[in-house]
Amino acid sequence: MHQDARFTGVAARAPRSVCTQTLTAAVVSVVALGTGTLVSAQTVSHQLIASGLVKPMQTESVPGESTRMCVVEQRGTIKLLKNGVLQTTPYLDIDALVPDQTYGGLFGMTFHPNYQQNGKFYVHHTTGTTSAITVWIAEYTRGSNPDVVDATTRRVILKLATPSAQGYHLGGSLAFGADGLLYIPLGDGGYTGDPGGPPRSQSTVGATALWGKVLRVDVDGDDFPSDAERNYRVPADNPFVGVAGEDEIFVRGLRNPFRASFDRTTGLLWIGDVGGTLREEVDTLNPLADAGANYGWNCAEGTACTTNANCTCGTALKAPVYDYTHSIGLSITGGAVYHGCSMPAFDGHYFFADYQNNKFFSATVTATNGLTTVVDRTTQFAGGTSTITSICAAADGELYITNHTAGTVRRLIQTPAPPDLNGNGIADACECTGDLIPNRIVDGADLGSMLSAWGPTSAGNPADIDANGVVNGSDLGRLLANWGRCGS
Secondary structure, three states, rough: OOOOOOOOOOOOOOOOOEEEEOOOOOOOOEEEEEEEEOOOOOOOEEEEEEOOOOOOOEEEEEEEEOEEEEEEEEEEEEEEEEEOOOOOOOOOEOOOOOOOOEEEEEEHHHHHHOHHHHHEEEEEEEEHHHHEEEEEEEEEEOOOOOOOOOHHHEEEEEEEEEOOOOOOOOOOOOOOOOOEEEEEEEOOOOOOOOHHHHHHHHHOOOOOOOOEEEEEEEEOOOOHHHHHHHHOEEEOOOOOOOOOOOOOEEEEEOOOEEEEEEEEEOEEEEEEEOOOEEEEEEEEEOOOOOOOOEOOOOOOOEEEEOOOOOOHHHHHHOOOEEEOOOOOOOEEEEEEOOOOOOOHOOEEEEEEEOOOOOEEEEEEEEEOEEEEEEEEOOOOOOOOOOOEEEEEOOOOOOOEEEEOOOEEEEEEEEEEOOOOOOOOOOOHHHHOOOOOOOOOEEEEEEEHHHHHHEOOOOOOOOOOOOOOEOOHHHHHHHHHOOEEEOOO
């Protein structure tokens, strides 16, 4: 497929001249890309989890649960993986609402932080085609059947008509921060050569100024009760509240942030921003420090400063933590920082991909939240690199990859795996007292397993934690002492 004909248009590029000046604040890694040099003896591979999907875009674990994972399909459906089995009936079906198209569709979802109590989740999708594309952020609510959501529970959070003749750069990720607020990364809404795209990314005032930004809103309030298509509250500490600028804007200067995810340890939002003619970049957003930041497009593309009018580079712009040239890849898919337990050699590593060139990378996150020792792991990941649309962390921190064209979900694994010294089928790095149904969470499922084994038992029963031949209050106490995520 031609690089400017991506399924979401994230590779569509606006030509411009670029000078040799670089951003003075740039943090650029020592690059191992393309060299085959590895940071350790450990390598990565993948395990096929599901196939037969139609253009999968993202995975998302159901909060507080270990047996269910959602898979977003571009056509307008969300499928459910339950106990590792892909369910026939969709979790959510809005296919009739979302037209089949190359540059639009259902792009992403996220669950409300209080999903277990309120049953709410949010989707990013489009309607219309070409110049009439509209982006919707919508809320749906769980009903009595937790495996199938009624589409009539829909409530519109935000509606945005694309501002150009061909709306390609639409973002697609949604994520709640530790502050409980919804972050909405959006591209500039443009297309290849669209002269209006870059100005929209820089502008903070006007009808189209929300494009090329990360918006931040509170979905638990409503500042616009008379507007059925704006159902949110504007956080009082958003940077443009009370001054010139659209109140929803949190940061600006993005081209097309295709995949963004919060690091659950640091609270930083990691963003893969698709470049134009020269560079792809990885950015970080600190909700506590970066309000109002300008990420540069198109005064800068990655660490390269442009010659566009009214642009100032240097410390005026927030530089990427990493970028790479188009000799390496043409369209970044942002990923996630790994904090699972089955790949101890890669704890704290950021994984990302290049959709267009079918590549897969890892990098070490530094103590100052930069990236170093970037490694091209495409060869190691052979068979799993095709058209990667997301790299998402599940509830237990393990990473799952969606392959758009192949219609698959794969789990990232370390090779060789950590040893299983006690022979119970669980790699020792994932051992956890009380985690009877191994998923790195001690919860009701484990409690139920223990209660079903209550009383005298055979040797080796995992519910007999103290190994005294009987499952009793002693074992229950040990399970309850480790309730919640292991290691948290």
